[in-house]
Amino acid sequence: MSLKYAILAALSSQPRTGYELSKKIHGSIGFFWSATHQQIYKELKELDSEGWVSVRAVRQSEKPDKKIYRLSSRGVKELKKWIAEEAHFPAAKDALLIKIFAGHLVPPAVLMNVLEKAATHRKKRLKQFQEIMSAHFTELDSLSEAHQFQYLTLRRGILFEQAWLRWAEETRKFLQETKRAGIVGES
Amino acid sequence: MSLKYAILAALSSQPRTGYELSKKIHGSIGFFWSATHQQIYKELKELDSEGWVSVRAVRQSEKPDKKIYRLSSRGVKELKKWIAEEAHFPAAKDALLIKIFAGHLVPPAVLMNVLEKAATHRKKRLKQFQEIMSAHFTELDSLSEAHQFQYLTLRRGILFEQAWLRWAEETRKFLQETKRAGIVGES
DNA sequence: TAACCCATGTAACCTGTTACATGATTAA
């Protein structure tokens, strides 16, 4: 449902190809809405047939031909309308939490290992966010309107990863104590 | 993929009916893995045919008959195996962030309204978490093993909602300034 | 010579949502 609008949002700053969108969705919008290239190409076709975007085929030598998609005035209108609607509470889907929930079934060391691996990815992502921040968002006042709003989404990413790591540290300490007590899940 | 294991995790403490599971998944596990009752009934049927759970039909007078599902030893084994596997980075899907990202297209007041409505739900959920906390998780040391792990998932919920509200406050201030400057998205 | 980038797709499949269906009991 929202992929449609994620694409429109990505096209709002400039026209892009499906290929570029799948990379964009990887890099910035992808941090809060993910999709595969197959999904994107399909959706673009639909957006075109609805008249929310327009296409221009570009022949390239040395490279495969491409299709550049541009937001139409109808598309802008629909995007604005959608932004003003109340956002649904996002459906929670985090497998790690299921693992923690049933954590009493396994030895603490097993869970600790799973947690540490997740923490590695989270730290990496936080670092990535902080690098984007210092590379593009230091002089806040001199940013364009569009970039200032991007800054807000980046801030959310940073605050969330930091909260995650704080929780992981708490959890790690808890597991350490459980380990010392040596009561659970010896399998 | 993980719904299977969310159900096994919910059955790990005690046998339950599909109906009870869809309520449980609403109340506790539901905070990090959601599913409709239709999905749950279907999944239970599959888990039964795989031998990961066993069923017992119970006739009731005054109430519809029910089926009680119990975790089998095979089910426990599979759940333990899955817990030890590395957890995938959860796919991000948050429509509100798309709205913020393209927020320069609409007047700040529109976005503010969307943000405030989301904040209302978030505050409500945080309060709910805190109530569960003070009702069931005050005396940590006297909790059962299973409950101590549930405590960890509840802590994550609280830390996340607090981080969300902190971000919302930052964002609110930003929008207020933009509003005063009066530069954007007058439609 | 292997892998990756560019660029776009089809097809099968799995997962998740929404609508519909039944029917008795109990609380507002």
Added chain:
DNA sequence: TTAATCATGTAACAGGTTACATGGGTTA
């Protein structure tokens, strides 16, 4: 009398994942 609770399901559809396909150009 209206709505909610208990209790289980079918069916259609929408959304998302994985596998497969093509093919030249560039980098290691």
